[in-house]
Amino acid sequence: MTDLAGNTSDNRTLRVALLGAGAVGSQVARILIEHADELSDRAGAHLELSGIAVRDVDAKRDVDLPRELFTTDAETLIVGSDIVIELMGGIEPARGNLLTALQSGADVVTANKALLATHGTELFEAADQVGASVYYEAAAAGAIPIIRPLRDSLAGDRVVRLMGIVNGTTNYILDRMDSEGADFSEVLADAQRLGYAEADPTADVEGYDAAQKAAILASLAFHTTVPLEAVHREGITEITPAMIDEARAAGFVIKLLAVCERIDVDGSESISVRVYPALVARTHPLASVHGANNAVFVEAEAAGSLMFYGAGAGGVQTASAVLGDVVSAARRHIAGGVGVGESTRANLPTVPIGHVITRYQITLEVADQAGVLATVAGILSDGGVSVATVVQTSSEDEPTARLIIGTHRAADQALSDTVAALAASDVVDRVVSVLRVEGE
């Protein structure tokens, strides 16, 4: 396979199989066909789209593609290919197909975050055994190049913290709630009409999609296999216009963040991986990520702060990332040698959310009477939670007041225990909201 002179071997043809022809797959096929010469030039070998495996050859596609490329026989297509692109989504048959591809010596390209977050290790090990590679630039933040920067560019540095807006649907919803003062359900319905959200929005709005991406990003950032179960996850369905208003008044915006952080627990190095709606200062670069865009903010020991910004989803945008991987895979085939496996040997433990150190912003509905603040302050103090700011708002016609308490940094366990104690207290009518502050 190797040209020992190191030259590109123009007479070599690499067979590229595509599994799936949905929004991303059909764009990948189109670009592979339309820009065949240009991509082949860059790859150093002729890239031939050898076939497209689908469930239904006659299904309607976004893009008009040559009918003879389609097949329902994925196995036969895979076994004769040098590079297999998997864009079917879901666990099976994607997992089985990719294992077959790797076992037959093909490099594989996938955008399947669910598969990587649950069966990544199995795929990486299968690749290592035959010296092939798994490429997945499209799996974490759509078209934004983040995998190579983490895997290669920052391989000589130590990532301290990564904060990502990695789900476009929820950023779109929160951004519109912030700019229009609209309700969650109202904006969600609109997002569904416009195609920004799926008919069943659970994966997005409950943070499952972001959690899968967080697991992938944390694995790369910390050279550690992070299982999906280790990711703490909260969604955005409870976010109200009132919470957004209060956040604004305090100089914050609410963003669904994937936070991957190196933390010290009792003197030993650990990591925390979590997804939740958090308060971000309006001056933070992540606060200006609007609409369905994504961004990943990385803090590294030597490099300092870096940000990567772009479209997080979309068929043609994601196709860009997939095709970059195809060219990389082709170059590796031509260059020879074995694929560089994942670097997971730091093997840091993931700690539960209780160990995370953050600030809380707690909004309480309390009886509007003397002594309440003293009682609340006492509960906070008993819980070991130090108060940074308190804003009390009350109106003449209501018997209750609102207390908005900003805490100092403390362990999440202490903070949540203290919120539970507040909720149980006689003077607190209701815990209206609790949000963590990130990016300070």
Added chain:
Amino acid sequence: MTDLAGNTSDNRTLRVALLGAGAVGSQVARILIEHADELSDRAGAHLELSGIAVRDVDAKRDVDLPRELFTTDAETLIVGSDIVIELMGGIEPARGNLLTALQSGADVVTANKALLATHGTELFEAADQVGASVYYEAAAAGAIPIIRPLRDSLAGDRVVRLMGIVNGTTNYILDRMDSEGADFSEVLADAQRLGYAEADPTADVEGYDAAQKAAILASLAFHTTVPLEAVHREGITEITPAMIDEARAAGFVIKLLAVCERIDVDGSESISVRVYPALVARTHPLASVHGANNAVFVEAEAAGSLMFYGAGAGGVQTASAVLGDVVSAARRHIAGGVGVGESTRANLPTVPIGHVITRYQITLEVADQAGVLATVAGILSDGGVSVATVVQTSSEDEPTARLIIGTHRAADQALSDTVAALAASDVVDRVVSVLRVEGE
């Protein structure tokens, strides 16, 4: 060199030679020593800093390093090494040393933008001949990972335009002029005191440094060798507080941009690479890049708009990029195969600035009398330049008025010819400033 099982070969040692121990080099050496185990784990081989070649072993360094590592005999050090890191800067002896390293089969890592912009092709060809690689993530925008995204992640896409703030010194100066209303020379003197600008600031303020980076970025973005001579270059020394005020009034900020653009000239595809102070809308993501930070904004056909942001310079920040390259080079040594050469086969011609299509913002000092605007409008019209906006300001005590003219898009040659005609006109006392608008 290859472990055929594809496993990392822990018992293998790779000898890493460092040439130069300045601000970046001393940080690279420190981190290579302090984090030896962690970096070796990620590389898949033991990385041994085998020596540091310097001119003067006894010179004072930023970091305390073991004296026995230092040598003045670069050649001997290089020949016994697997990876050679060049951080000396300048053309010679850097060029000769890197050619020796490549000829002896070492992979090389360099942050030397001047060398790459002038002798890059020679180095890449020398690497190709032996199947080695040249890594240079630190050469274009300090710690910001931009080389791998352009080279690999976007290899399946077509970059339409790249706009970079790639020189921290000039961004620092322009940002302070913008926020404080200060003079160029005043801020420059301050920047020199604070270490943001060199005693001889020519390379930065005249745009030479940015032009070298533009040549490197354009070569990667367009798969074309772009010689430094093909880069149009203008500096920021003529920028006045008045120009910044006028820009602000029109909703712009002035930034020194490196612009690399795919353009159509008479139906054939070409590229333009240029560095100049330009007007950028305050709502553009590049407008919010403050201080000495860098950012690269990329527009690609499929991926859409992407931005990469971070520290553009600094010893330890740049060391991060260098060490990422060292780990990549080590992984390639372990994986076997030949290095993947540069992709330069698109071989697009670079066109002179006259072909570039932009908008101009022209400020004129004119006689404050009837008919002047008609004359000016006539000259613009004769030049084929269509006017988008005109703002006239005059004061009672002065005989002259100011005309601030925003043009529609036109070829740069037509625009500059028209400005020359305006300057020669009787009614124009002075062409106060001419700036191009970018990022629209």
